[in-house]
Amino acid sequence: MSRRVVITGLGIVSPLGCCVGEFWQRLLAGERGFSRIGRFDPVGLRNERAGEVKDWAFDAAAFGLQEPPSLASQFALVAAAEALRDAGLSWPLVTAGLQAACVTSTNFAGADRWEQFVRAFLAGEPRAELFASAAFGETPLLMREVFGLSGPAGVTSIACSSGAAAIGLAADWVREGVCGLAIAGGHDCLSPWPLAGLSALHTITAEDIHPFSADRSGTLFGEGAAYVVLEPLDTARARGAAAYAEVAGWAQNNNGYHLTAPDPGAEGMTQVVAACLADAGLSVEEIDYINAHGTGTQPHDPAETLAIKQVLGWRAYQIPISSIKGAVGHLMGAAGAIEIVATALAIAHGAVPPTAGYTSPDPTCDLDYVPNVGRPATVRAALSISAGIGGSNACVALRRVE
């Protein structure tokens, strides 16, 4: 069985708003969602600013829950619920006869609950409910219960490529008939555990994030969730659901080189972009936009630029390429997913988001990065590229549905 798979619903929790409409409007306007971290004491981190979700309130009862789950799972449930509503679906999905699955992704799962568990454990009072809420399996379990999913649930975690891989894998499941519909995406929350580690690795800038700019010095992290609804094109059409874009293909791989450093020749990223195009059956001439990983670190941005040029050749110089990390930060396990949502919106609305925080050209980053202001553009097909610690890469190709 092989079916065309389309995105019919989008949901977002982000530093630029907790619904797709607000996120997209502010993203196109070049707004930036960074502020001093307020949820915990950031002293000692390399940067006390991050893309925090502000004024967060979670109504557990609205999801039929007795207690709120971990913060990252809260983000995921809210984003997934928006995506289902956006797709014109109500839950429990099982009552509609839909064999619905979910594929979630995260780097740090219930990090807030893990930190509470560690404190309790060290005090000699380990609490099982904190450990369970910190586990990677919490979110898909909740999604199955809350949304009435009768299909399988998966969790992928390949560091900062996780969100893209989750959407790619879920598209495969729908394409191959493992399920009739899938909710897929990623989520993560800011907390001392990941931020202390990313500070120690010097991935975080001590200043500001400037993707693809000459004065880039590192990234800023953010939090949130992005989920999409994927379904076969024929069933979406049959129920009158509009499609943002088709998931034309995807690929994932590993550099097989180093745990934390990108391979200098960008071979892994080059191969994943080429493999994605091949899987999608797209030519480079059909690609009108690339949503780049664009972390703003010294080694990453030239490597990604090189990979794009190695695959797209002359076409790389003709198309807009942007990183939304300068606007929302690096959302870790949700990064790939929110960037795919932005890519789908670019196709659907005929506009490409800017690289917020861009300052000055770098000779090793010599493409059109859409500096600071979004612009109208006809996007027939687009790529979203992700990369992560551990050498993981993923690339997803979206195509406009005529």
Added chain:
Amino acid sequence: MLPSPVAVTGLGILSPMGIGRHATAEALDGGRANLGPPTVFDAALYSVQRAGEVPGFVPKALLETPKTYLDRCSALTLAACYLAVRDAGLQWLESLPERRSLSHGTAFGCLDSMMAFTSRIQAAGAKSASPIVFSHSFINTPASLAAIEYSVRGPAPTFASGDLAGAEAIIYGAHLVGSGTVDFCLAGGAEALSEALYAALDDAGRLAAGLTPSEASVMLVLEPLEAALARGAGIVAVLTGAALAGSLSQALTAAGAENVQPWVAPLDWGHAFGAEFPLRVATAIIAGTERAAVGISTQLGGAAVVLEAYK
């Protein structure tokens, strides 16, 4: 179903039944696994002192290259890869790196490193953070280290879906190979004994209720049956079906397992969480079953594969 049959040409296994195929076969015959008080941490404080531990595990004896730091989950993963590649008699480095893949499953990953890292920053602040321990605390660290060790430049995902994790890893790997996307896949799962997990299970009353947490690591070398035959590989089993579904019964049907004898292990090895399904697959192979369906039912869905002995 699979697009085409997939050969298992190598098997690396470490579990409470021992290290390697031979030790596991003896344990299966004798009906004995290493279940008892854990030695990797002091369990005296807890209400029950019983876990399944890999006996005599010395990581450095089972590594391709020396390592300065390894979480136990990563060490178990690398050791299973080492055993699997050797078992396959594989000229691994003769294959194209981008045509090699690795598919790994674990429910909890590197808990000891997560605990070491988090407890240190809680005690001494963010500036005390260790970049080495942090980079080894990701749930995909075991797969990433194995990808580096074995020059895997194709897909190398980690599945972290609780007890379903190892099943998703094997089924994903089987489909990669069966569809011709890659030439080889190292597929399986690992779980390490950790005091954090043990303490949580004890607090939940699950140890007292009879659950024995176990550690295990299993990796299978998968390759297309035709290619394995062409290179004269020793074929230890053939996967003819592999499916994931909302329930075990649906997965068995989708895998073509109707009328196939389900595999039931002849001994208790405890519960290995994300490595449980790979352990069931490995023991079915080692026991030499002619044809068997291996399944798992979890809170996140069901999975099944159909295994046949190659004649």
